[in-house]
Amino acid sequence: GQNIDQPTEMTATEGAIVQINCTYQTSGFNGLFWYQQHAGEAPTFLSYNVLDGLEEKGRFSSFLSRSKGYSYLLLKELQMKDSASYLCAVKDSNYQLIWGAGTKLIIKP
């Protein structure tokens, strides 16, 4: 079966760095997405990786290793507004999105 694994919840301190991991087992791979979702709102796009390596976009970076079926989202200089759920999703061989359950990130002052 297809599976996306992420930690359920993480806690970090304002100003610090946090890494949210995502491992996947899917039938084929056509890209990995990270989305941010605040409570009661729709997800917003953060990043897309299809090749191995690190993609940096401001305070957020996303890494992919296709051979390991692994990705992480790195958030630097954490702000209170970064408290949200972070969803990892993989597009499989049929170009269907397989979603992880999301990681709830709690930022403490």
Added chain:
Amino acid sequence: GAVVSQHPSRVICKSGTSVKIECRSLDFQATTMFWYRQFPKKSLMLMATSNEGSKATYEQGVEKDKFLINHASLTLSTLTVTSAHPEDSSFYICSASGDGDSGNTIYFGEGSWLTVV
């Protein structure tokens, strides 16, 4: 950037009535739109995939006759919850991908909170 607009953002309806939710792509042609349902503190659950001009493809366990999806144009898809019941109360989200971005970016609507009383 591309924008997907969803309406209404919140709706309350009586049990047994039908509710229509609209999803519009505002500045791109959405060849494919997706409808999701999300329960509190849960991840997105794909309900169906709709392609313009053809019948929607429903995920296993989703009732086609209850959740009617119409994708009549390249900028509009609608989800109609028919004969709604309290258990249909949920957060419904649409998303769309277009031709111009090779489908690598998927844009979400704002979501619609449905409460059936």
